[in-house]
Amino acid sequence: MKFHPDCVAARREAADWEEAIRIVGSLYEEAGIATQEYADAMINGVKEFGPYMVLMPGLAMPHAKSTAGVKRPGTAVVTLSAPVEFGSEANDPVDTLISFAAGDNKGHMKMIQALAATLSDEELIAKIRAATTDKELAAIFDNAADGDDAEGDFEGLQPH
Known part of the structure; x- marks a missing residue:
């Protein structure tokens, strides 16, 4: 299974980590995936638990519980024009956010599995970071999806 985002935004400006996450949240709102509550x-x-979502150098995976305003499952990829600090000594600064909003616990686990495959693909991460437009960023995932019938298949994981 591979990851395919519902929402993409390349080279956005964010003054800090909080604004970067708000960009993700606004994409979810515009797509009808989640409410402002999710952002x-x-x-x-992050405020409560620290920068646990900064998983590797330069990359964060913002997410929250499905009960926090998720309307339907979805995913997002945001790259920043300039990296921001999350407070992770080992992995700051962050220039790429790969996020998910799951409808329930089963969906949460399925999305983590899909994201794990994405995060382990160094070539794909490099392409994501190199994309300069939303269209170019979306095309990376469209090309990766060729021949993969499980791509983006989060249907049936709606909130109950």
């Missing part, structure tokens, strides 16, 4: 929950997670 708030992602931000509160």
Whole structure:
């Protein structure tokens, strides 16, 4: 299974990590995936638990509980024009955010599995970081999807 984003945004400007997460949240809102509550929950997670979502150098995976305003499952990829600090000594600064909003616990685990495959693909991560437009960023995933019938298949994982 591979990851395919519902929302993409290349080279966005963010003054800090909180604004970067708000960009993800606004994409979810515009797509009808989640409400503002989900962005708030992602931000509160960092404030409460620290930069746990900064998984590797330059890359964060913002997410929160499905009960926090998720309307339907979805994913997002945002790259920043300039990296921001999350407070992770080992992995700051962050220039790429790969996020998910799951409808339930089963969906949460399925999305983590799909994202794990993406994060382990160094060539794909390099292409994501190199994309300069939303269209170019979306095309990276469209090309990766060729021949993969499980791509983006999060249907049936709607919130109950």
